[in-house]
Amino acid sequence: MKMKKYIADTMVEAMNKVRADFGDDAVILSSNVVTSKGFLGFFKKKSVEVVAGFDEPVQMQVEPAFVQATDLREPKQEAEIRKEMIEMKRLLQEMKQSASFGNFPDELKPLLTFLEGQELSKELIFQIGNEIFAHMKEKKKDFSNEEQLQIAKTLLMKEFSGLPFGGISFTKKYINVLGPTGVGKTTTIAKIAARALLEEKKKIGFITTDTYRIAAIEQLRTYANLLQAPVEIAYNSKDFEKSIEKMKDLDLIFIDTAGRNYKEMKFVDDLKHLIDFSLDMESFLVLSVTSKEEDMRTIVEKFTSLPIERFIFTKVDETGSIGPMFNLMKQYGIGAAYYTDGQEVPEDLAEADLEKMLKMLLAGAEHA
Structure with missing residues (x-):
């Protein structure tokens, strides 16, 4: 040897x-x-x-x-x-x-390892590590866990402060919700619509283009009946135009698109031919945090040709690592509108707030 x-x-x-x-x-x-x-x-x-x-x-x-x-x-x-x-x-x-963090003092490694466990990108973790280390050199002393967390939070607040956060603006009539199958799109639409009806007193309606699954149509009908709101089914672009005309007197129209395997570009192209994106519309892309980050990134790439306003992240309660939410927002320069943490309508829906989301990310780091 x-x-x-x-x-x-x-x-x-x-x-x-x-x-x-x-x-x-x-x-x-x-x-x-x-x-x-x-x-x-x-x-x-x-x-x-x-x-x-x-x-x-x-x-x-x-x-x-x-x-x-x-x-x-x-x-x-x-x-x-x-x-x-x-x-x-x-x-x-x-x-x-x-050995990823070998250049950093031992005092820093618990926090950096915790963030690695949250699946935050190496780029952001090293930014945080370098920032804290710079403060340590400047002050010529070690920093407590609490001080490290405050520096990390301040850096991340600055890093993401330029992105849009928060729910629907109520300035646009059409709320278009996009996303792959299995992410909880229909339930999420029902949650947002219920809030608009109950809290904002808006007259709402639904259009579904998910004609591939009978169960999806029935699920939306069930929610619509509970909210006493009309539902229209659009099989093609002409149906979509007719549905728009029928609901012209409503305040908000929620569009539930088909859940498909959007890794294939042809399904995204189908949406372009079916939905008129030039309308007074806000479009949101729904992603499940339980999915692999690589798969979520592939989905986002397919939708870059559409005017995505913000992300909606679902199933936050079903994972122990929410770093990928921040990685995607950072990479694509797209903020967040909502995140969901359960199936209850409309309770398990939170309007995205950067400070609250960072609190979720760093929760538990004080014990790392």
């Missing part, structure tokens, strides 16, 4: 050096954090010392067929080696992840 010692500022840097010499099949034999003396006892410099090794491939001799058939020890040995190498790769990946 070839062995080599590496010294680097961070574990990530050390791993990159290991990979450059030995590739992904390297074996980490040991790793240590070496601390050098700092100025007046503060800001001690930490380095990572890693010893890595690599087994050179053994040239296997081809045995005669009758020997291969009777001697089964070699294939078994190969399987064990392969299993060990897979385990080593897994451990290497875990070490890489745990």
Whole structure:
């Protein structure tokens, strides 16, 4: 086995050096954090010392067929080696992840690790870490958990303050709600409509373009009956125009679109041909926080050609990590209108407020 010692500022840097010499099949034999003396006892410099090794491939001799058939020890040995190498790769990946914050003081790591658990983007986490560390260097002292949280909250407030937050404006007549199947679109529409009727005393109506699922139409009818509001079904653009004409005397018209697999662009194009987006309309994209962030990002990408005003995030109560909400808002420059945390209509609906959402994100960090 070839062995080599590496010294680097961070574990990530050390791993990159290991990979450059030995590739992904390297074996980490040991790793240590070496601390050098700092100025007046503060800001001690930490380095990572890693010893890595690599087994050179053994040239296997081809045995005669009758020997291969009777001697089964070699294939078994190969399987064990392969299993060990897979385990080593897994451990290497875990070490890489745990060393993500190697450049930051130990006092900062609990908060940064907590935010990582909330699935906040690495970009935002490192912004927070650098901001707190800058304050520590300026004041030449460690910061308490409470002080760290306040700096993190201030930074995030500044980062997202330019985005729009809050529910429907009541200045536009048509409320168009878009989103993939399974995100709770119809229930969310009912919650918003009930608030508009009961709290704002608006005359409301519904148009559904979800003609693919009978259950969806019946669900909307049930909510509409409870709210004593009319419902129209639009199978095509002409039906949509007729529905608009029938409801011209209402204050607000809520449009429930079909829940489809919007990873396929053709379904988004269908919406463009069915709905007149030039109307006096607000459009919202509904996303379930329980979905993978990559899948949510794919959906958003498909809808970038439509005038999306704000996001509506659903099923917040069904996940322990809400960082992806902030990641999507940051990446696409789109704020939030509402988030839902249950099935009750209209109770389990909260109008998006940045300060409250940050409080949710950081809840529990004081105990990290």
